Amino acid sequence: MKKTEGKRRRKSVSYSKWAYIFIAPFFISYIIFTLTPQILTVYNSFFENYRDGLTQIGPNFVGLGNYQKLLTPDSAGVIDVLKYFGNTMLLWILGAVPQFAVALLLAVIFTSSRLNIKGQGLAKSIIYMPNLIMASAFSMLVFALFNNIGPVNKLLISTGLIDKTFDFLTVKVSVRALIASMNFLMWFGNTTIVLMAGIMGIDQSLFESAEIDGAGSLHVFFDITLPLLMPILSYALITSLIGGIQMFDVPQVITAGKGTPNMANTTVIMMLNNFLSISKNYGMAGALSVLLFIITGILSMFVYRQMAKQYKR
Amino acid sequence: MKKLVSILTAAMITLSFAGCSAKPASGGQEADAQGKVFHIYAWNEEFKGFFEKYYKVPEGITVEWTIVPNEDGQYQDALDLALMNQESAAADEKVDMFLAEADYIVKYTNSEYTQDIKALGVTDFSNTYKYTVDAASDANGVVKGVSFQCCPAGLIYRRSIAEDVLGTSDPAEVQARLDSWDKFNEVAALAAEKGYLMTASYASTFRVFSNNTQSPWVDKDNNLVIDPAINTWMEQAENFVKNNYTLTAGIWDAEAMAESAKDGRAMCYFGPAWFYNFSMGPAFGEDAVKEGTDSTGDWGLVEGPQAHFWGGTWLLAAAGSDNPEMIADVMNTFINDEEVCSNLIEKEAQFTNNQAVNAKFAADPEYGNAYLGGQNDTALFLDLAKNIKFQNHTNYDQLCAEGLQTYFVEYLKGEVDKETAMKNYYKYLNEKFPAVHTPE
Structure with a gap:
């Protein structure tokens, strides 16, 4: 039975191969540029492989040695990689909470047919603008503004708000606040636009009928916009989370790669960068990347499940 | 299928032509022995300024600079990468000369990525300070570079x-x-x-x-x-x-x-x-x-x-360079050319790596450094330089x-x-x- 079917198919013209050909470039480039490096990373994580000066050490197989080194607590009982991971998540949350709150608000305002805001195009471009600046350039700008002899300190002193230079770039709270607000500024425009697209994808008739039924704006927001926006919102949240876990350039530039103060602003990728610069320590960097991959996967699953559960009928 | 074959043939023909055209070019290079591009790695603009003012680049050669900041080892990173790719790099992209500081010069002098400059024609060290030659030598005493300054502090x-x-x-x-x-x-x-x-x-x-x-x-x-x-x-x-x-x-x-x-x-x-x-x-x-x-x-x-002494910039000859003559010429100019060394002192307030020129200015009652209110800093440095190891x-x-x-x-x-x-x-x-x- 099956054989005859197969024969018949072969005789007919099959167009499905074109579909495969058209999607092939993605898969080919994915395999070359993403999958292969990923597999190599895992492979490298089992080897001692670094440079001491210009001398190559290894690769020597060490099994799980790199992971063990990474997860061994120091004399004070702190596991660095977990501390850095905590720093990273904290910095992400500090930036992401205002980012999503403001983005949601703006997205609702911009898409509201009742308000029908004028000059939306301009507003959208402006809020998107900070994202176009290179993160490192933006960090340099903030560095120039907030350093000890920068204009912010001068302004605060001349207006009498403080009587002594405030070291914004050393005090833990202010460094974190600066990093978080930079991330917020850079990304809220992007999130707004993604969420607007999501809201505009919701059937307008639902809003209209809710209005006719006398639902207030809050009611509409929580019972129509938010549940129907959930797929997009969770997508935006997960991408932001993944971006957050990979946070690097802003804290790197602001703290000159040192995570000042007390490595409280060292992120995981900054640690990765320390492994890779100078000694090209592919072993440790590989192990760290694999750990990060696993953590990212788990967290993304968790966020996705939580959000899906809440609004699934 | 036919199409595929014809495309492949076309590609092969094009490639073989490209191969042909590449060959005479490299042959031509062999004829005049010198690369067209002199590539220098540095971590700031200091030496670049002196080089552009006082060194006459031979005709037909363009000088290319790659400048990477020193901080946090970024310069070493970029330089290491370039040196390790030296063999496979195109002739014009090879590093010819690079700058190194006292802090990490031993890393490069003791490696195969630098070459003996005496073999290139830099042989007269009679006027340089001994420590600058020691610093640029590997463990076996092979000299790999020179410093254009002496840095008693x-x-x-x-x-x-x-x-x-x-x-x-x-x-x-x-x-x-x-x-x-x-x-x-x-x-x-x-x-x-x-x-x-x-x-x-x-x-x-x-x-x-x-x-x-x-x-x-x-x-x-x-x-x-x-x-x-x-x-x-x-x-x-x-x-x-x-x-x-x-x-x-x-x-x-x-x-x-x-x-x-x-x-x-x-x-x-x-x-x-x-x-x-x-x-x-x-x-x-x-x-x-x-x-x-x-x-x-x-x-x-x-x-x-x-x-004490602090820093100093050494010029090191990269192994595999296609401009060995120019490397030697640059190095000789900055340690032995009296006019250039005099300019470095007079116009740039440097303390050079040429003892004779330094001594001339140290003894000159007319010479003084305007930054220092006319004090003859060269005279003081001349004394301090004696102690550097x-x-x-x-x-x-x-x-x-x-x-x-x-x-x-x-x-x-x-x-x-x-x-x-x-x-x-x-x-x-x-x-x-x-x-x-x-x-x-």
Whole structure:
């Protein structure tokens, strides 16, 4: 039975191969540029492989040695990689909470047919603008503004708000606040636009009928916009989370790669960068990347499940 | 299928043509033996400026610069990558010459990525300072490069502040008041009483101590060693910050340099000739004049509490270069060409690596450095240069020194306790240098 079917198919013209050909470039480039490096990373994580000066050490197989080194607590009982991971998540949350709150608000305002805001195009471009600046350039700008002899300190002193230079770039709270607000500024425009697209994808008739039924704006927001926006919102949240876990350039530039103060602003990728610069320590960097991959996967699953559960009928 | 075949054939034909056209080009290069592009790696614009002003590039050769900042080892990273790809790089992209600092020069001289310059035609070292040749030689004594400067360092003091604090601005008298660390610390208290800063950065004196250590940063068994001299520096820095004798700004921070401007409060900086003619931006130079912060002439130079040298830029010959003749010519020019060396002193306030030229200016009563109020700095450096020995250097010096300063200052600022600061420093080194053992 099956054989005859197969024969018949072969005789007919099959167009499905074109579909495969058209999607092939993605898969080919994915395999070359993403999958292969990923597999190599895992492979490298089992080897001692670094440079001491210009001398190559290894690769020597060490099994799980790199992971063990990474997860061994120091004399004070702190596991660095977990501390850095905590720093990273904290910095992400500090930036992401205002980012999503403001983005949601703006997205609702911009898409509201009742308000029908004028000059939306301009507003959208402006809020998107900070994202176009290179993160490192933006960090340099903030560095120039907030350093000890920068204009912010001068302004605060001349207006009498403080009587002594405030070291914004050393005090833990202010460094974190600066990093978080930079991330917020850079990304809220992007999130707004993604969420607007999501809201505009919701059937307008639902809003209209809710209005006719006398639902207030809050009611509409929580019972129509938010549940129907959930797929997009969770997508935006997960991408932001993944971006957050990979946070690097802003804290790197602001703290000159040192995570000042007390490595409280060292992120995981900054640690990765320390492994890779100078000694090209592919072993440790590989192990760290694999750990990060696993953590990212788990967290993304968790966020996705939580959000899906809440609004699934 | 036919189409595929024809496409493949077309591709093959094109490729083989490309192959043909490439061959004569390389053949042509062999004919004149020199590459068309002279590629130099550097970490700042200092040497580039001198090179462009004083070196006549042979016709038909263009010079290409790759400049990567030194901080945090970025320059070494970029350079290592380029050197490791040297063999497979196209002729015009090969590194021909690169600059290296005292902090990491041994890493390159002891590698196969540099070549013997005597074989290239740089043979006359009769006028250079011995330590500059030692530094550029590998363990077997093969010379791999030259330095265009000699870097004895001294104490650069502000004349007007010295007048106010010590009652004199004469170099000999100032030196008598500052010729030991005890005296230096005492004067710091006097300066603070008058509202001045002894130094502008907690790390100002770091290089004086680190250049006078008994042991290298990393010993033979790859253990990190904090030398007693470094401990003394830490104590001094702590004391200075506590008493407001100095600032917690880093040595290169704009905040520290700003104290050298017209209304600056810092009495002392430490450094060699390049420090005041290249690094003290707010005090000297066109920009300073434009901004009105210029303090030219209000400075003096003395030996200070302890002799030391700091930095220096070596030109190293990269192995596999396709411009060996030009490498030799550049090196010979900057160590042996009297006119160029004289220009470096007269116009650039350098202390050159040519003893004869230095001696000429040191003996010249007409010569004086305008930055230093007409003082003949070359004469003083000539004395100081005699004592320089290049010793206790390792591959790791740059980050060991920089890292200690940046993590220790967190303690000075009161963000962490001393133990944590040191622990963070060790962690930093562990991440950067897996081969180096730090104290537990």
